[in-house]
Amino acid sequence: MTADMPGLPAMSAVGSAAAADAAAGRLVRLRDVDFAYxxxxVLRRINLALAPGDFVGIVGPNGSGKSTLVDLIDGIHQPLSGEVLVRGRRTDHYRRREMAREVALVPQRFDLDFDLAVREVVEMGAYCRGKDPxxxxxxxxxxxxxxxxxxAGRRFSExxxxxxxxxxxxxxxxxxAPLLLLDEPASALDVSHQLRLFDLLRELNRDGLTVLCILHDLNLALxxxxxxxxxxxxEVAAFGPPAEVLRPEVVxxxxxxxxxxHRHAGRTYLTFSPRLRGxxxxxxxxxxGGGTGAGMMRELVDAGYEVTAGVLNALDTDEKTGAELGLRMAVxxxxxxxxxxxxxxxxxxLRAADLVLVSAVPVSRGNA
Structure with missing residues (x-):
């Protein structure tokens, strides 16, 4: 027992932190974490709490600190300041085999120094936490x-x-382990296997597994x-439900x-175009109206023009497109x-515009 415990004062602090996190329903907590290479x-003032059963994705541009954050939770790195707690215990107080009982990591890169059969590679997951397969x-x-x-019988290297x-x-x-960390697990998968992977992760989460996953596909994240x-x-730019976090202005x-x-058939999805500077x-x-202007709206906005429209009927296809683009419209x-x-x-x-364009819109008493 004492070999795993650095000392009574530390154990007392760890015990109180663990009790506090258990009472608050926290599995992982990062408090004011800074990290540098x-x-x-690389990371500044990171605060994050994960409860058992959470299903959380991490998104952000390349170099924003996503992989480093996951490595900190797994105890691979230690923070420059602040603390990372797993079950109320600082990660630097865990031995690697102890950590393997709490956290499983699927890294972005993986290499083996020796050639093994796939079955043997999978069995290593049991051995690393001290269990017979x-x-x-x-x-x-x-x-x-x-x-x-x-x-199963193939060589991993093949x-x-x-x-x-x-x-x-x-x-x-x-x-x-109760917590699964994944660093871009779908980066080399085709579309079919990507969907199968995330369906499985969702199924495992429903069975009680806590998941924290880095990914780049914002529509899969949504x-x-x-x-x-x-x-x-x-730094943390946003945290919360996907539809609230991935607002166009945040992206x-x-x-x-x-x-x-966009919202269609009960689904929400994003499309993108380059942002012109200047x-x-x-x-x-x-x-x-009637969908005759939707394409022009997008092309004009993408080309750097300030676009207005009207008069459009509410719920018209062009009105919906204009709302998605954040246009000022007469409705x-x-x-x-x-x-x-x-x-x-x-x-x-009309008076404020430099140019007026008229699409091939049908005209009747309803819009004249």
Whole structure:
């Protein structure tokens, strides 16, 4: 017992922290964490708490500190300041085998110094936490759950990058740790295997596994995860439910691209276009409707113009597109003629424009 315990005062502090985290329902907690490589700041003032059963994605540009954050939780690195706690215990107080019982990591890069069969690689997940594979689980059943049981007898060195990713995930699952960390687990997978992977992670999460996963695909992040942590320049830019976190203005500020949020058939998804820097080219007012102006709206915005539109009926395709793009529009209620207020607003937009474009919109009493 004493070999694992650095001393009574430390154990008392650890015990009180563990009790506090248990009472608050926390599995992982980062408090005011800073980290640097050779005096180069990588993470600053990171605060994060994970409860058992959380399903959280980490997104952000390259170099924003995502992999470093995951490595800190796994105890691979120690913070420059602040503290990282797993079950209320600082990560530098864990031995590697102890940490393996709490946290399983699927790294971004993985290499073996010696050639093993896939089955043996998967079994290593049980050994690293001190269990016989027969007790920890069936390696081939774990591979089958990932759809790669046919690889069990192959040499790990013979596999493709995507196949290796799935095998390393199977190895991590053999640890049977309550927290699974994944660093871009789908980067080498085709679309079919990406969806199968995230479906499986969701299924494992429903069974009680806590998941913290780095990924770059914002639409997968929107669809699958309960919460998203957005990192930018080593700091937390946003944290919360995906639809609240990945607002177009947040995506533009973090990634430097235009983002458009769409809702269709009960699903939310993002599309992107480059953000042009410099002054706008001018203001264009678009007279359109019935979907005849949606494409022009996007092209004009992408080209750097300030775009207005009207008069549009609420819920019209062009009105929805304009709302997604954040355009100022003169809008009238559906299935009604243009009223005085909408007409006056449209005239104001017309007068303020440098150019007026009229799409091939049908004209009738409803929009005249």
């Amino acid at each position: 050779d005096q180069r700041p 027969g007790v920890a689980g069936d390696p081939e059943a774990t591979l089958a759950r990932l759809g790669v049981a046919h690889l 596999l493709s990058g995507g196949e290796k990713q799935l095998v390393v995930l199977a190895q991590a699952l053999m640890q049977q 669809h699958y995860f309960d919460k998203l942590l957005v990192l930018s320049d080593g 533009e500020a973090v990634y430097g691209v235009r983002a458009y949020l 002054e706008r080219r001018g203001r264009v007012h678009l007279i359109c 009238e209620a559906p299935f009604t003629a243009v009223g005085d207020d909408a007409h006056a607003e449209n005239l104001d937009l």
